[in-house]
Amino acid sequence: MSAHTTSMRDALYEAPGPRTRRLTAILTIVSLVLVCIGLALVVRQFYVTGQLDAKYWAFFAQWSTWAYLLEGFLGTLVVAVTAAGISLVLGVVLMLGRTSPIMPISVVSRVIIDFFRGVPSLLLIYFFFLGLPTIGLYLPPFWMITIPVSLAASGVLAEVFRAGVNAVPKGQTEAALSIGLTPGKTMFKIVLPQALRIVIPSLISQLVVVVKDTTVAYVVSYPDLMQNGRVLITTHDSVVSVYLVTAIIYILVNFAINQLSIAMARRSGNPIISRTTENPT
Amino acid sequence: MSTQTPVIELRHVDKHYGDLHVLRDINLSVHKGEVLVLIGPSGSGKSTLCRTINRLETIDSGEILIEGEPLPQEGKALAQMRAEIGMVFQSFNLFAHKTILQNVTLGPIEVLGMSKAEAEARAMELLRRVGVDAQAAKVPAQLSGGQQQRVAIARSLAMQPKAMLFDEPTSALDPEMINEVLEVMVELAREGMTMVVVTHEMNFARRVSNRVVFMADGQIVEEGTPTEFFDHPKTARAKDFLDSIRGH
Numbered sequence: 001m002s003a004h005t006t007s008m009r010d011a012l013y014e015a016p017g018p019r020t021r022r023l024t025a026i027l028t029i030v031s032l033v034l035v036c037i038g039l040a041l042v043v044r045q046f047y048v049t050g051q052l053d054a055k056y057w058a059f060f061a062q063w064s065t066w067a068y069l070l071e072g073f074l075g076t077l078v079v080a081v082t083a084a085g086i087s088l089v090l091g092v093v094l095m096l097g098r099t100s101p102i103m104p105i106s107v108v109s110r111v112i113i114d115f116f117r118g119v120p121s122l123l124l125i126y127f128f129f130l131g132l133p134t135i136g137l138y139l140p141p142f143w144m145i146t147i148p149v150s151l152a153a154s155g156v157l158a159e160v161f162r163a164g165v166n167a168v169p170k171g172q173t174e175a176a177l178s179i180g181l182t183p184g185k186t187m188f189k190i191v192l193p194q195a196l197r198i199v200i201p202s203l204i205s206q207l208v209v210v211v212k213d214t215t216v217a218y219v220v221s222y223p224d225l226m227q228n229g230r231v232l233i234t235t236h237d238s239v240v241s242v243y244l245v246t247a248i249i250y251i252l253v254n255f256a257i258n259q260l261s262i263a264m265a266r267r268s269g270n271p272i273i274s275r276t277t278e279n280p281t
Numbered sequence: 282m283s284t285q286t287p288v289i290e291l292r293h294v295d296k297h298y299g300d301l302h303v304l305r306d307i308n309l310s311v312h313k314g315e316v317l318v319l320i321g322p323s324g325s326g327k328s329t330l331c332r333t334i335n336r337l338e339t340i341d342s343g344e345i346l347i348e349g350e351p352l353p354q355e356g357k358a359l360a361q362m363r364a365e366i367g368m369v370f371q372s373f374n375l376f377a378h379k380t381i382l383q384n385v386t387l388g389p390i391e392v393l394g395m396s397k398a399e400a401e402a403r404a405m406e407l408l409r410r411v412g413v414d415a416q417a418a419k420v421p422a423q424l425s426g427g428q429q430q431r432v433a434i435a436r437s438l439a440m441q442p443k444a445m446l447f448d449e450p451t452s453a454l455d456p457e458m459i460n461e462v463l464e465v466m467v468e469l470a471r472e473g474m475t476m477v478v479v480t481h482e483m484n485f486a487r488r489v490s491n492r493v494v495f496m497a498d499g500q501i502v503e504e505g506t507p508t509e510f511f512d513h514p515k516t517a518r519a520k521d522f523l524d525s526i527r528g529h
Contacts, residue, residue, distance in 0.1 A: 175374035179388035180364025194378050
């Protein structure tokens, strides 16, 4: 992945000459100074408004605060992992439906995909939280958050998978058919595994969206990181410090997911599609 | 030979791409052990013809018979027929996410129901035959074009096909790699494999084939033994084509 980034930079910017190098050096120093000034201003504002007072931060020295946040963090994790799993499977199913030659199946799949892609996940959550009980269906809070988040993500993932399947060269399918694989086996043994590798970066960014979507769990009072953070805020009457810490935890989680994606991209190693296979001359 | 049922037979085959008439009343039979070379200018329909034989291209009318049986249209029967006819593509089309060994064992395991151990033993034998056994654990992208194409031939052979189709097997290769692939094909021809080869390699056609079929504009314009065709072409179209590739 890092090699890829370098080559991308090389493609965007040509190798600098002496004047550009001097200019780059000057701008680096100037921007560094500006960033430092900005940070200093933020800290000063915090200090002036009393946000750095001990009463807003002291409770972070207590283990119980962290235990409570950890509990919320685990809640977020369980919802995110479950939702990710469901949406991956559902995404593949919807993609297969969308590409089906049987017209009603493809039309219905398409409508479902567009619906879940188009509707905000908060609205879906309200539907499960407020809508379903009116027809006598009561779900536990865990499912009231997990199902809508899964549905919202599966619509996007179906399209991501479809793009991946389309990106697998046609010759792969032809070769699979020519050795006698059935169309079904061709899809599951040859096309989908390659499509998955192609879409890993998009999959990971969608996973980040899932994690962020879980934050509306407070709507259904499911104890995730966000909800527990809110409880801490009321208990200690401290908005800024708690939200700051919570935000940092979310950033760390999503940073970890990104690192995972980089590791996965490395693990799949060599470019799986050689240039010659892609563009025969 | 003519009393025997041909391995591949096309009768009055027609195909259109929209307004374009890509195959016009094609009649052709390939007998057991025969090496048939299809040549012609690009766009003449030779690749399309080759691909109709295992139904990677459909036809509009006419008949295709494999060992006297009509080519199945779909399902298990079609898959089984395809398993019996090997195909080698211009762009190799090795399964990019599988190792070289897995490329060769996939068909035998999934289609022929062979055990993994047996499939691997036979695959190694085939890879040795085409000279790439040392690369068995690599993925296709790590191999040269010539090596990849030899693996593709081994992958087809692993299915123990009745006949093999080669769709411009050397056209995507760097010049120095063409011979290593042609040598494998010459060897196959010597062993009596029934082959249909779309190619621009005139030396191969002359040396190895039993029959040359010259196509232009979707039609078979002329056919004959390589000596007849190359030394005494009957039609003006064939003469022009031969002149152009000889660089006159």
